[in-house]
Amino acid sequence: MQSIRRERESKSREIAAQLENNRDRFLTAAIPVLERIMREAGAAVVLEQRSVFISANAIDITDTAIKQIDAVLKDGTEPAAD
Template identity: 55%
Template sequence: MEFKLLKKHFWTQGLFLALCLLLCLPSQGLQAQELGVPQSQILTLSWETMYGRSAYGRRIANEIEAESAVLAAENERIIAELSQEEQNLTERRSEMEPEAFRVLVDAFDRKVQSHRNGQRAKLEDLDRKQQQAGSVFLQLAQPVLEALMQEAGAVAVLERSNVFLRSKDSDITDIAISRIDATIGDGSNIRLPAPEQ
């Protein structure tokens, strides 16, 4: 009889302990879920969306757009100047000796080529700046993404566009944007390395 009571007592305590453990263990997962972090071993995100909608990505896009507009205006001005110079050369052709005219035409062609190369180099610099900004963003975002992985108990974060079938619950793009913005803001205080030539 005493054995049955003792067995019942341990069984009741064991049940109570098991219940406590069940209630306590998922609390970390629930806390993470309450914060919007999905609980999954595989997470997905859209790099393009994360970068483009982040404060950092929007700032870089605005800077590139502004610099592109300046470059386009400069290009239009140069084209107008060269067109006028070409017209002046054409008008002077009848008054000049062919050899003298050829010297002016060759000099004009070199000038056109020089301007073209200069503008192309500026466009390439803008492209490099954009690529470097993306690389810097990835370096800055990595610790945030690693923390999200840890919170979710995940072993991998995959690019959403490379996943054939997924649950919407596995996507961390929005929460990643929010946390990256909170961590680095628009990144205006971060100096990008000068574009490599």
């Protein structure tokens, strides 16, 4: 029983490390895109929607950001070369 628990804990740590690695890779590719969109829009910050109490959707860049990040990431393996 303890060996099964150790295997599960090990697998859980492995998955968590992989998720963190994937998150870091995504942010490495996404941040330059978001910074460019911010400059073009004259924005000072990008907020995650769940942390906003109330907002006007007039300056929502979500769709633009998704399209541009998708263009950079392509199939998700590595950022595309310019």
